[in-house]
Amino acid sequence: MGNHSINTTDQKPENADKPSALLSERIHAGDRSAEAELVQQFWRPTLFMLQYRCQNPAQAEDLAQDAMTIVISHLRKSPLENPDALPKYIRQIAMNLFIGEYRKQQRQQTSVDQTSIEQAVAEQASGYDNVYRQQRATAVQRLLAELPQQRDRQILRLFYLAEQDKTDICKRLSLSSAHFDRVLYRAKQRLRKLYDQEQKKSG
């Protein structure tokens, strides 16, 4: 278990009054609701980070669940030296798992009541992401369907898919830098609006 430990001495305790900073100690003290809070707070960003790196939603979900399980089982054993370092700690665990998967090494095993933790994590995590994902997907579909000009779509595709530099895109499409920024800004603003609408629809 010790191989997940991270050096937290470089972290400032200035945010120790944050609720998230207290989670470590509460979990160590046996507060099961703190475990649920941890999952609720960190599930989405952890899953996103792993999805971004894995490009494989199912695998990312497995790794995110493993990460949450390991974090909770570790915190049950001992709290973090610096509770404010919890996000860094979670990230490190998730990255270790990702790298371990990538290198085809055996995953870390936890021994402390792992099944019950996994079950709790799964219960807390279930449903969080699916709803948001669906809402986002619908918003994106609506945005792409209503893009006013083919050129706007082309700009987005060159920037996000072809990963071309802004300068190159502007040169290629004879655009000013301001025009490019406007297209990106408008698309994101509109996407935000459509997403908010989807959320309102879902109540």
Next chain:
Amino acid sequence: MTQTDQQQRIDAYIRGELDPESAANFEEAYLQDAELLAELELAYALKQGLLEEEYQPEIGVRLAWWQKLGKGLLRPAGAFVATSAIVVSTLAFTVLYQSRSDLLTDQQALTALQPDVSIVTFSRLRSARENTDYSAIISPDQLTSGLAILEFEIDWPPKPVYEVEIAAQGQGQQLEPIVVSVKPDDRGYLVLAVPATFMKAGDYQILISTTDNEVPKQEFSLRVNPTS
């Protein structure tokens, strides 16, 4: 940090432009900042939406399209997009099995895609991730007509598009490497179409790698059983 700075940072992260330390800092930031995460998720969803729109045949719609092909229910719009993808793959793999001067024309490839032509998905070439080997065997009844679909499970650093170099040897031939751009599907597989009629009986070694040399060459062995 201004709103513009934050958006630029989000875009830089999504586009993989941040150095490892900056990426780690950014990840720690969004782990504890729900608003930043929400912005990031939207930007990422936009990228994924664009990717899916461009890559419709290989994300979600692909299997349905194959099923529709078999049943003769191919829709014109989907057919155009999907056919284009298959034609590209077909032409790419054709080079492996024929000389460059003997490529399929678009029309020939399209002819091969008539709804009554079966498209065969044969054994996946699974990676060592699951401790299985890289070999696959095509059975004789899969070589009668149409296309076979090779699915390569990859363990490469994630990218929306890979520039892949494929080479093959077998049956006394050394086939020149070709380079194709391939997008992984939503399972992380690279999918290439093989005109089944070009697959003569025998053993082949297929070498696949990215052109940027980020990954070592992976060798797959393929045995085509003699047709009876």
